[in-house]
Amino acid sequence: MSPRLWATLYFQLEGGDPRLASGIQGDVDELLEAVASLPEKRGSLKEVLRVYPGEVDDFQDVLKEALALALIEEHGGEIRLTEKGWGRLLAHRESFIHEKYGHPKGILGRLSKLIEGRVGDLRAHWRERHGIDRGGLDALYSSLAEFRGRIEDxxxxxxxxxxxxxxxxxxxxxxxxxxxxxxxxxxxxxxxxxxxxxxxxxxxxxxxxxxxxxxxxxxxxxxxxxxxxxxxxxx
Incomplete structure (x- = not known):
């Protein structure tokens, strides 16, 4: 299954995996971003830890959580994202972009979000409510898959x-x-x-x-x- 389809599934699930309901969810996203930011999009634990932006003391728990959810895997002494992990990462990036930039600033933006409610399928939402066609969406997903670093930056x-x-x-x-x-x-x-x-x-x-x-x-x-x-x- 492609990363884009995994991303779609994450949005269609109510809150995703129940184990992600804890406060560690954001830290898992940070870990995925850290792995994806490495030159070869994989690296040793030391290399991942060097670019991990979360709390160092929590790194081991976050790593265990990501492994338990099959978002990352160890191969040849290196950590890399699984296909499911890539889907989760793209879903996180797309969700951030929509939340941060999908609505105007100020009271109109807040009202728009309130009326909109929870969005289950962002791909359809981009087309229907934001007027972004298929070509634009395909380019967006491709760019998000290639992007290195924190999408929040x-x-x-x-x-x-x-x-x-x-x-x-x-x-x-x-x-x-x-x-x-x-x-x-x-x-x-x-x-x-x-x-x-x-x-x-x-x-x-x-x-x-x-x-x-x-x-x-x-x-x-x-x-x-x-x-x-x-x-x-x-x-």
């Missing part, structure tokens, strides 16, 4: 300040937006720098592969990047 390109850099990670849009951005060279994995941002939600000037581009604020808000340097990093 991604932000809209429009949130970068002038002089800040990021790596394009994924889009939230249909096939038309994908084609337009591809023609501009704004594809996943490409580094982009914000050069100038006009006030009052005006266009954003970015530098991509040595070329200067002007993007409308709406388009820039649908391109998600992983900042190359945290903005609160004193270094």
């Amino acid at each position: 991604t932000i809209p390109l429009s949130s970068l300040k002038p002089g800040e850099d990021g790596v394009v990670s994924y889009y939230l849009g249909g096939r038309g937006l994908m084609r337009r951005l591809a023609e501009m060279g704004l594809t996943p994995g490409v580094e982009v720098r914000v050069v100038k941002a006009a006030p009052l939600h005006g266009p954003i000037q970015v530098s991509v592969r040595g070329s200067s581009l002007a993007l409308g604020r709406g388009v820039a808000s649908k391109i998600f990047v992983k900042p190359l340097k945290q903005r609160d990093d004193p270094g």
